[in-house]
Amino acid sequence: MLKCSELARIASDYIDGELDTRRNLSVKTHLMMCKHCRTFIGNLRASNELLGAHASARTEEAFLRKIDERVAEALSVRRSKKTDAD
Amino acid sequence: MTHTAPPHEQALVCGLRDGDNLAFQEAVRSFTPGMLAVARFYLDEAAAEDVVQDCWVAVIDAIQKFEGRSGLKTWLHRIVANRCKNRLRASKREVPLDDSDSLEPDLAERFNARGHWQLPPRLKFHESADTLMENGALNQCLDKHLSALPETQRSALILYEAHQHKSDDLCNILGVSASNLRVLLHRARQKIFLMVETFQETGEC
Numbered sequence: 001m002l003k004c005s006e007l008a009r010i011a012s013d014y015i016d017g018e019l020d021t022r023r024n025l026s027v028k029t030h031l032m033m034c035k036h037c038r039t040f041i042g043n044l045r046a047s048n049e050l051l052g053a054h055a056s057a058r059t060e061e062a063f064l065r066k067i068d069e070r071v072a073e074a075l076s077v078r079r080s081k082k083t084d085a086d
Numbered sequence: 087m088t089h090t091a092p093p094h095e096q097a098l099v100c101g102l103r104d105g106d107n108l109a110f111q112e113a114v115r116s117f118t119p120g121m122l123a124v125a126r127f128y129l130d131e132a133a134a135e136d137v138v139q140d141c142w143v144a145v146i147d148a149i150q151k152f153e154g155r156s157g158l159k160t161w162l163h164r165i166v167a168n169r170c171k172n173r174l175r176a177s178k179r180e181v182p183l184d185d186s187d188s189l190e191p192d193l194a195e196r197f198n199a200r201g202h203w204q205l206p207p208r209l210k211f212h213e214s215a216d217t218l219m220e221n222g223a224l225n226q227c228l229d230k231h232l233s234a235l236p237e238t239q240r241s242a243l244i245l246y247e248a249h250q251h252k253s254d255d256l257c258n259i260l261g262v263s264a265s266n267l268r269v270l271l272h273r274a275r276q277k278i279f280l281m282v283e284t285f286q287e288t289g290e291c
Contacts, residue, residue, distance in 0.1 A: 003197075003200070003201030003202070004197060004201055004202050004203050005189065005194070005197040005201040005202075006201060008189060008193060008197070009187075009188050009189045009272075010188075011272070012268065012271055012272035012275055013268055013272070016253075016271075018253070018268065036203040036206035036207065037203075039206070039207045039210055040203075040206070040207050042210060042211070043207055043209075043210065043211045043279060043282070043283065044275060044276075044279050046211035046282075047211065047275070047278050047279040047281075047282040047283075048247060048275055048278075050228070050278075050282065051228070051232075051243065051247050051248070051275075051278055052247040052248055052250075054225065054228050054232075054248075059118050059119045059122060063118075063135065064114055064115060064118060066139065067114050067118065067138070067139055067142050068110070068111055068114060070139055070142065070143055071107075071110045071114065071142050071143060071146065072107055072110075074143045074146055075105050075107060075110070075146060078105060078146060079105065
C-alpha cells in the first residue's frame with residue numbers, strides 16, 4: 001500500500017489529474033483510509049486555489065506606462081514612415 | 087489544431103494589427119504580468135523587464151503574421167521565451183533547474199521512518215479562497231513567500247495557477263520536460279501550503 005510520504009510526493013500530480021489509472025486508484029484507496037492525508041490533500045488544494053486567486057504577478061503601473069510610451073513612439077514612427085511612402 | 091479565439095480576443099488582435107494605441111494599452115495590461123513571469127524564469131529582474139519591453143515593440147510588426155493557431159497569450163509568451171533563450175545563448179548561461187526529490191525537506195521531516203505522518207496537518211483550511219483573499223495580512227504573507235521562491239519555481243507556479251497554461255504549452259514555453267515541470271510545481275506548492283498552514287495556526291507569517 002502507498003505510504004503517506006509517497007502520497008505527499010505525488011500529491012500535485014493527483015490534484016492535476018496527471019497520474020496514470022493505477023497510481024490514481026492507489027491514491028484514492030489510501031485517501032479512503034487515511035484521515036491525515038485527506039486533510040493534507042484538501043489543504044493543498046485550498047492553498048493552490050488561494051494562490052490562483054491572489055493576483056500573484058501584480059505589475060508596477062510605472063513599468064506598464066513605460067511600455068505604453070515605447071509602443072506609442074514606435075507606432076508613430078511607423079505611421080510617419082507609412083505616410084512618407086504614400 | 088487551430089485555436090478558436092474568444093470574440094474579445096479577435097477584436098483585440100484586429101486593434102493591434104491596425105496599430106491602435108488603446109488596443110496596445112489594453113493588451114499590455116492583460117498580458118505583461120504573464121510575460122514577465124516567463125522572462126523571470128530565464129533572466130534576472132532587470133534583463134527580464136528589458137526583454138518584455140522589447141517584445142511589445144516587436145509585436146507591432148509581428149502581430150501582422152499572427153495566425154491564431156494558438157491563443158494570443160501563448161503566442162506572446164513564446165516570443166518572450168525565444169528572446170530570453172537567445173540572450174542566454176549569447177551569454178552562454180544556463181537556467182539552473184532543481185531536479186531533486188519532489189518532497190520539500192520541511193514536509194519530509196513530518197513523516198516517520200515508516201512513511202507515516204508524525205506531525206499531520208492539524209487544521210482544515212475551511213474558508214474559501216475568496217474569503218481568505220480578504221485577509222490583508224495573509225496577502226502580504228503570500229507576497230513575501232512568493233518572492234522568496236526560486237525564480238524557476240515561482241514562474242512555473244504563477245504561469246500554471248494564475249495564467250492557467252496547460253502543461254504542454256508551459257513545458258514548451260519554459261523549455262523544460264514534463265517531469266521537470268511537475269517537480270517545480272510541486273515544490274513551490276508545498277512551500278506555499280506550509281506557509282498558509284503556519285499562518286492559519288499561528289496568525290503569523
